[in-house]
Amino acid sequence: MKKRFLALLVSFVLVVTLSAGCGSETTPANTSSGGTQDGSGSTSDDTVHFKEYTIAVPFPETGLTSFEIMRSNCDLLENATNGKIINAPSDLTPDGVLSFVESQIAAGVEGLIICPPSDSVLPTVTQLCEEAGVYWGIALRSISDPEIKSLVEASPYYVGNCYEDEEQAGYECGKWMGEQGYKKIAVISQAKGDTTCDTREVGLARACTEFGITIVGESRGHVQASDATAATESFLAANPDLDAIFYVGSAASGTHEATVKAIQDAGRGDDVKMVTIDFPDQMEANFESGIQVYAYALSCLTFDPYISLIKVINSIQGTPINEDGSPSSNTMSMFAIDNVKTAREYQTITGNPAYKFFDEEGVKQLLKLFNPDLDEVTLQKMIDEYKPI
Amino acid sequence: MKKKLTTVVGVCILPFLVFTIFYFIADGFGVHTIPIIISQSMIPTALGLAMACIMPAGLMDFSPGARMILGAIVGGLMGNAIGIVGLILGAFLGAMIGGVAIALLYRYLRIPSMVVSLGVVLVMEALSDRIGILFGRGSTVQIPANLASFANYPKNVLFVLTACLIFYYVTYKTKLGCLIQATGNDEFMLKSMGVNVDNVKFKAFMLSGIFCFFGAMMQICYSGTVQALTNMGTMTMVFKPMMGVLIAMQLVKVFDNMPLMIFIGQIVIQTVFNGFIAMGWTDNIQNIVLGVFLLVVMGVSENTGRMAEVRRRRMVRKETKVQV
Numbered sequence: 001m002k003k004r005f006l007a008l009l010v011s012f013v014l015v016v017t018l019s020a021g022c023g024s025e026t027t028p029a030n031t032s033s034g035g036t037q038d039g040s041g042s043t044s045d046d047t048v049h050f051k052e053y054t055i056a057v058p059f060p061e062t063g064l065t066s067f068e069i070m071r072s073n074c075d076l077l078e079n080a081t082n083g084k085i086i087n088a089p090s091d092l093t094p095d096g097v098l099s100f101v102e103s104q105i106a107a108g109v110e111g112l113i114i115c116p117p118s119d120s121v122l123p124t125v126t127q128l129c130e131e132a133g134v135y136w137g138i139a140l141r142s143i144s145d146p147e148i149k150s151l152v153e154a155s156p157y158y159v160g161n162c163y164e165d166e167e168q169a170g171y172e173c174g175k176w177m178g179e180q181g182y183k184k185i186a187v188i189s190q191a192k193g194d195t196t197c198d199t200r201e202v203g204l205a206r207a208c209t210e211f212g213i214t215i216v217g218e219s220r221g222h223v224q225a226s227d228a229t230a231a232t233e234s235f236l237a238a239n240p241d242l243d244a245i246f247y248v249g250s251a252a253s254g255t256h257e258a259t260v261k262a263i264q265d266a267g268r269g270d271d272v273k274m275v276t277i278d279f280p281d282q283m284e285a286n287f288e289s290g291i292q293v294y295a296y297a298l299s300c301l302t303f304d305p306y307i308s309l310i311k312v313i314n315s316i317q318g319t320p321i322n323e324d325g326s327p328s329s330n331t332m333s334m335f336a337i338d339n340v341k342t343a344r345e346y347q348t349i350t351g352n353p354a355y356k357f358f359d360e361e362g363v364k365q366l367l368k369l370f371n372p373d374l375d376e377v378t379l380q381k382m383i384d385e386y387k388p389i
Numbered sequence: 390m391k392k393k394l395t396t397v398v399g400v401c402i403l404p405f406l407v408f409t410i411f412y413f414i415a416d417g418f419g420v421h422t423i424p425i426i427i428s429q430s431m432i433p434t435a436l437g438l439a440m441a442c443i444m445p446a447g448l449m450d451f452s453p454g455a456r457m458i459l460g461a462i463v464g465g466l467m468g469n470a471i472g473i474v475g476l477i478l479g480a481f482l483g484a485m486i487g488g489v490a491i492a493l494l495y496r497y498l499r500i501p502s503m504v505v506s507l508g509v510v511l512v513m514e515a516l517s518d519r520i521g522i523l524f525g526r527g528s529t530v531q532i533p534a535n536l537a538s539f540a541n542y543p544k545n546v547l548f549v550l551t552a553c554l555i556f557y558y559v560t561y562k563t564k565l566g567c568l569i570q571a572t573g574n575d576e577f578m579l580k581s582m583g584v585n586v587d588n589v590k591f592k593a594f595m596l597s598g599i600f601c602f603f604g605a606m607m608q609i610c611y612s613g614t615v616q617a618l619t620n621m622g623t624m625t626m627v628f629k630p631m632m633g634v635l636i637a638m639q640l641v642k643v644f645d646n647m648p649l650m651i652f653i654g655q656i657v658i659q660t661v662f663n664g665f666i667a668m669g670w671t672d673n674i675q676n677i678v679l680g681v682f683l684l685v686v687m688g689v690s691e692n693t694g695r696m697a698e699v700r701r702r703r704m705v706r707k708e709t710k711v712q713v
Contacts, residue, residue: 060518060528068527089518091620099620192673220672223622225614230429231666237425238417238667253529254614261612 048369050082053316055111056104057309058090058097059302064253065281068353070302074309076356080363081313090114092194092251094121101125101136111135111312113305117194119145126155135159135315139305141195142329153327159311159320160327160376162304169277169334170200173246173296174207176336177275180293182243184216185275186235188228188255189248191221197249200277204248216242225254232262236272244293247276256280260291279337284347287340295337299388300349304332306357307383310366319368321376328376330383349388357386400644404656411664418667426663428542430655431549432611435604436630437637437651438556442597444634445573446590448495448502453601454626455513456487460605461615462517465530468609476536480605487513488598496591510621517617528617532609540610552603553648559596560647569593632683633658639687 057074059067067087074085086109090100097116104112105128112134116122122143129136138161143149152158177185187204190197208215216239219231228250235242245259256276263272274286275294278301286292298304307330311321321328337343349355364370365382411418439453464480491509495502521528540548560566568589571579580586609615633654640650661682665675 064527064529089619091622096620216669217666218672219666223618223625224608224616225612226432226608229612233425233428234663234666237422238415238663240417253527253616254531254612258612258614 050369051317053081053083053110053313054108055083055085055113055309055312055316056088056100056107056109057085057113057305058088058100058115059305060087060089065351065353066301069300069349069355070306072354073302073306073357076360076363077309077313080360081317081367083313083316085309092117092190094118097121098124098128101128105129105132105134109134110316111137113137113139113308113312115140115305117196119143119148119195122148122152126152126158129157130155133157135312137161137308137312138163139308140164140301144195144199156325157315158327159315160308160329162307162330162332164298164304164332164334166196166199167203167206169296170203170205170248171207172203172334172336173275173277173294174204174211174213176294176296176338177244177246178207178211178213180243182213182273184214184239184242185244185246186217186219186231186239186242187215187246187248188222188231188250188259189218189220190251194249200248204246222250222252222255224252225258227252228255228258229262232259233266236263236266236268242268242272244273244275247274247278249277253281256286256292257282260286260289263291264289277334279346279350281350283337283350284340284344287337287343292343293338295343297334298332299335299346299386300355300357303357303386307332307366307379310379314368314374317367317369319372321368321374321379323375328379330376330380332383345389355388357388400640400650401653403640404653404660407657407660407664411660411667415664415667418664422663422667424542426656426659427546429663430652430659431542431545432604432607433630433633433658434549434652434655435552435600435607436627437633437655438552438648439597439600439604440627440630440634441556441637441647441651442569442593442600443502444638446569446593447573447576448590448593450491450502450506450594450597451624451627452487452491452506452509452513453597453604453630454623455510455517456484456491456598456601457604457608457626458615458617458623459487459513459517459520460484460602461609462521462525462530462617464605465532465609465615466520466524468532468536469525469530473536473539476532476539476609477606480609481602484601484605485595485598488595488601492591492594495594496587502590507621510623514617514619514621514623518619521617529614530609530616531614534613537610537613540606542611545607545610548603548607549652552600553652555599556648557646565589565592565596629658630655632679635683636686 057070059070071087077083078085088100088104090096092115094117097114098121101112101114114125114136116125116138125136135157137159140163142161142163143152189201192198207213217235222228222231232245235245247256250256256274257280259274263269263274269289269291273293274291276292278297279295280286283292283295311328314321337346358366366374368374436453436457440450443450460480460483463483464476467479468476487509490512491505494509495505498505518528521530560569568584572586572589576586633651636654636657637647637650640653641647644650661679662675665678
């Protein structure tokens, strides 16, 4: 009896592990695409045929609206390009990124994009993808180390990257706070070693020196909204003259809202404000509370990885962005929101999981099989002209 | 009686001592920080109680964090569906599933508790993530403010008080509590006396699920949001409670009241953390100093016997020299 029960229990644990371990595979959405389905299963627009492919993106279904927007746009891409784009978990650690790359290569993907927390993983990723013949790109990051950059860019399977000027983002936020007269701020950020946040903090430090702002406390590596609540409470208790809490970056869900609530619960909403890089999910409510006063980010966090994904798709189809196959590097401009009205307008994007970066015709312009004139320069022009509102 | 009172007061003075040190050296740290310290100590105390069910039996368990998150996720989803009853029921079911699983696996697979707990961490994390995606909007679950107010501060103090009373009763007033302590002291002797030690350990794991339930309720109500973590992310949640339990296991030699000592241990740790924040220290320095603090506390308490022996020998040598 005991053995039978044990066998049942082990089976149950195995089934749960197997089902939980599967990445969330997508099925093509039932959206109409520009082309028609022919008998061979490829989408054809008269003469255009797309090779079947599978690409992995590191944006699991955490409930973050920006990830849901990415999913929605991937569904449209899948329909237009005869492909499958899967969301797979990848935490923002070097081990997490390598684990993601290895497991997706083992699963047989033709392409993937990564958001490396540091340059140190890139040589290994380059080697793994070259050996497996997998095209790959970088999103939300640039490569700082010149030696690693040369090594990576020499690989025929590296398609390029999209990035923002993170240092300038940190400086702009610091400058704005200085111009408001803030003298004491607390910082919430990722653990040291995260390239994006470290770069933003360099810009912030520059602004703090220029405007005489003192960072009175810091808290890093939050994994839950409750961590943000606890950190905010501690900052408020320790600093009766605190001017603002500045979010350099946070990977956990609901942290900005938790900070706003903690400030409200402490009755300090009139004198302690919140400034963020990246737009929170509940940005409109945060601005309406009067506590969030400034945000600096891309219109949507996942627009950058979307463009990196476009580059990988083009390379898989044999039509890389640059004719000679060299990697392309594109920058994205961030912008600021400092009032409720603009926050409300952008909430229609940041709060809408079904928001599309481009419609079906717009997507075709990003694919060289439809638009042979596409190259690094014209792609940059399209990015610069992209206005969500 | 007087000696006992002195001992109790002596132990309880420790958090006041730490508080006083930071009161004088950190600007912005004062009486107004006390509610924050108490509030932030509640969840680690509950997790500490869960770990304290198991560690005295000579076992190691890293899964309370994962079990607590599973309870919080299930409780949040059921709370959103059917209200406060769903929140309580879901948190209990989610927390106990992990307790039952780890108890059964350890009992019948006969592999080291650390290995079992690591396996359970992976399964529970994946299960939390999958349940959140299947039944919610994703791996983050949010509850409305009216539900969150059920177990946030200061009501979470009542939760912890209830958990401490349950822990005290089981540990000091029941046969199971005695057997758990005895298993940790001398398992071989207990076996030779005919006690089913495996059964005792099994029940210890099951018992820890009850305290994970308390932790789950407080976790989701603290900020109204809980996120499922993967890749052993929940293991970072058990380190503070573990430190509190390690401090408590030393303090309990002075005054034998484990739940009180765990609470004192957590208060000390949270006081230290808040003190560091008030001093404006960077995250790196905070972690270094906390690690050193823990080494000093553990080193002093583990070696008090040895130090007392050195002092005794020195006195004997002095007396011998005087006589000569």
